[in-house]
Amino acid sequence: MRGRTHPVEAVAAWLLALIWLAPLAYAFWSALHPAAYATSFSLSAPWTLENFARAWKQAPFARYYLNTIMLVTLVLVGQLILSTLAAYAFARFKFRGSGIAFALVLLQLMIMPDVLIVENYRAIAKLGLLDTIPAIALPYLASAFGIFLLRQTFKSVPQELVEAARVEGAGPLGILWRVYVPLARPTYVAFGLVSVSYHWNNFLWPLIVTNSVEARPLTVGLAVFGAPETGVDWSVITAATVMTMAPLLVAFLLFQRQFVQSFMRAGIR
Amino acid sequence: MAALRHPAAPGMSDLAASSPIPERRARSQAWWNAVNAWLLLLPAAVLLITFTHYPILATIRHSLFITKRNGTEVFVGLDSYQAMAADPIFWKALVNNFWFALGTIPASIVLALVMAIWVNRNMRGRGFLRLAYFTPTVLPMIAVANIWLFFYTPDYGLLDQLRGLFGLAGWNWLGEPSTVMGCLIVMVIWKEAGFFMIFYLAALQQLSPDLDEAASIEGASRWYTFRRITFPLLMPTTLFVAINAVINSFKLVDHLVIMTKGGPNNASTLLLYYIYEVAFTFQDSSYAATLTVVLLVLLSAVALIKFGYLDRRIHYQ
Numbered sequence: 001m002r003g004r005t006h007p008v009e010a011v012a013a014w015l016l017a018l019i020w021l022a023p024l025a026y027a028f029w030s031a032l033h034p035a036a037y038a039t040s041f042s043l044s045a046p047w048t049l050e051n052f053a054r055a056w057k058q059a060p061f062a063r064y065y066l067n068t069i070m071l072v073t074l075v076l077v078g079q080l081i082l083s084t085l086a087a088y089a090f091a092r093f094k095f096r097g098s099g100i101a102f103a104l105v106l107l108q109l110m111i112m113p114d115v116l117i118v119e120n121y122r123a124i125a126k127l128g129l130l131d132t133i134p135a136i137a138l139p140y141l142a143s144a145f146g147i148f149l150l151r152q153t154f155k156s157v158p159q160e161l162v163e164a165a166r167v168e169g170a171g172p173l174g175i176l177w178r179v180y181v182p183l184a185r186p187t188y189v190a191f192g193l194v195s196v197s198y199h200w201n202n203f204l205w206p207l208i209v210t211n212s213v214e215a216r217p218l219t220v221g222l223a224v225f226g227a228p229e230t231g232v233d234w235s236v237i238t239a240a241t242v243m244t245m246a247p248l249l250v251a252f253l254l255f256q257r258q259f260v261q262s263f264m265r266a267g268i269r
Numbered sequence: 270m271a272a273l274r275h276p277a278a279p280g281m282s283d284l285a286a287s288s289p290i291p292e293r294r295a296r297s298q299a300w301w302n303a304v305n306a307w308l309l310l311l312p313a314a315v316l317l318i319t320f321t322h323y324p325i326l327a328t329i330r331h332s333l334f335i336t337k338r339n340g341t342e343v344f345v346g347l348d349s350y351q352a353m354a355a356d357p358i359f360w361k362a363l364v365n366n367f368w369f370a371l372g373t374i375p376a377s378i379v380l381a382l383v384m385a386i387w388v389n390r391n392m393r394g395r396g397f398l399r400l401a402y403f404t405p406t407v408l409p410m411i412a413v414a415n416i417w418l419f420f421y422t423p424d425y426g427l428l429d430q431l432r433g434l435f436g437l438a439g440w441n442w443l444g445e446p447s448t449v450m451g452c453l454i455v456m457v458i459w460k461e462a463g464f465f466m467i468f469y470l471a472a473l474q475q476l477s478p479d480l481d482e483a484a485s486i487e488g489a490s491r492w493y494t495f496r497r498i499t500f501p502l503l504m505p506t507t508l509f510v511a512i513n514a515v516i517n518s519f520k521l522v523d524h525l526v527i528m529t530k531g532g533p534n535n536a537s538t539l540l541l542y543y544i545y546e547v548a549f550t551f552q553d554s555s556y557a558a559t560l561t562v563v564l565l566v567l568l569s570a571v572a573l574i575k576f577g578y579l580d581r582r583i584h585y586q
Contacts, residue, residue, distance in 0.1 A: 013387040014394070017401035020459065024404060026427070027416045039430050086313040093306035095299075101310065108321045110572035114520050115541060115564055118548045118557045119324035119331070142316035172305055201409035203523040204541075208549060219411045223527050226415055237415060245412045252407045256400060259407065264467045 051239035064221035083146030091154035108144035190262035331558035349559040370518040372454035380462040385469030414524035446536035
């Protein structure tokens with residue numbers, strides 16, 4: 001299969017790639033040109049950043065950025081700490097009930113917080129956290145996916161290294177910190193990229209639990225901004241759309257290999 | 270070595286088991302192990318129970334009660350389920366979910382496989398191709414929906430402008446029950462195919478090149494090699510991708526919020542979106558719980574297929 005490629009196939013592959021990029025290219029075109037050129041593609045169309053300036057002025061995107069950054073940071077830090085501790089327990093300690101406990105953790109891979117919106121809303125309301133950033137983060141902080149990935153990695157840590165650390169007098173947490181965590185770095189990177197992408201893009205749950213500019217992440221801000229009732233110009237909405245996806249897109253272009261490998265590693269498990 | 274170890278050192282079980290320590294010490298070691306493990310699990314367990322296990326049970330409970338105006342709960346048994354069985358929108362959402370899955374999954378899988386085969390070749394510009402195919406995966410669904418919303422806008426939108434070139438009249442793509450689902454399916458295929466591609470790519474890269482070589486020496490055509498060798502070897506990947514795609518098809522509703530709101534006339538609504546509407550627009554949380562139970566049953570069925578059947582088969586291949 002890796003041999004010579006038939007020219008027809010090469011053309012088809014490129015054609016598909018162009019089709020795949022077209023919607024994105026179109027978004028950039030529309031965002032970077034005056035509204036009059038939103039559907040007429042002419043090489044002489046003037047370029048402009050006006051749409052971005054207007055979007056930035058018409059809605060508190062700076063605040064939305066800040067909210068999203070706080071959200072993904074909170075989620076990531078929480079997930080890394082909780083998954084590391086839990087994965088360590090499953091990978092290195094033999095204790096009664098560990099099998100059942102692990103099965104109960106895995107349940108979350110199938111029934112994610114995304115579908116438990118009704119009851120989770122009740123819980124967040126009871127905790128008095130509605131319309132806050134922690135409310136968006138809380139249901140996701142314990143990640144079955146993170147626990148699973150790290151447990152796999154931790155299980156492959158050579159016993160000799162653990163023994164050596166113990167001889168030097170390290171306790172359970174010392175061993176975790178000095179032996180396991182450094183060796184699992186690729187897994188942390190993979191999990192981190194997937195988690196940040198997921199929560200940067202997440203929409204339905206934040207839409208449900210937030211109600212104000214102070215808590216809304218970018219995705220929800222974009223939906224509010226782009227709602228047809230607001231009567232905002234199409235080109236301005238595309239500019240806002242581009243702003244919403246730009247940071248991840250730039251990160252992806254810069255670290256393409258890392259992204260693809262992370263998604264792959266995370267999915268194959 | 271065993272004698273050198275500090276007796277109080279919370280031992281790793283596998284080592285402890287192999288060393289000849291007196292029974293009492295072994296027992297205290299096991300106890301100490303368990304305490305450590307549960308302490309490590311505690312933070313994650315509290316959050317998992319609060320936001321996954323308890324909500325699952327609470328959903329089932331709430332589906333059997335209704336809340337009166339004054340806030341008291343009344344047990345109504347399966348009444349809500351009967352109401353659900355008589356609710357045409359529920360059935361519409363369920364059927365839509367089925368068509369949505371059928372429309373998106375096989376097409377994305379086939380495209381993903383084709384993309385992976387191309388990207389795996391020594392083709393010029395394969396880095397660019399991989400980039401192009403994968404990019405939609407990293408975009409927020411809500412941004413994607415915004416972009417595609419414009420393609421489908423009647424008259425002014427890109428699709429109708431194209432039709433205009435051929436002298437065809439404008440068409441309200443998302444406003445007509447006959448086309449709305451198809452439009453959303455095309456968009457989701459675009460969003461997902463590149464994601465599935467990377468799993469095929471990983472699998473292809475692990476296949477031995479000898480297989481291809483042997484096949485070509487035997488004079489097998491490329492199509493024959495693919496059909497009889499490559500594709501069967503990729504079966505575990507196909508099953509894995511298919512399961513994930515099915516789960517995704519129940520979760521993907523972000524786009525409905527800004528593109529169609531489930532309309533026109535519920536032609537594009539999906540189960541999770543209907544749950545969202547019932548709970549947060551119509552404020553009927555007990556009926557929303559009943560609907561959620563259906564979604565949980567469906568997801569559990571997928572889980573059973575995955576863990577009970579497929580994982581075992583994949584393992585032995």
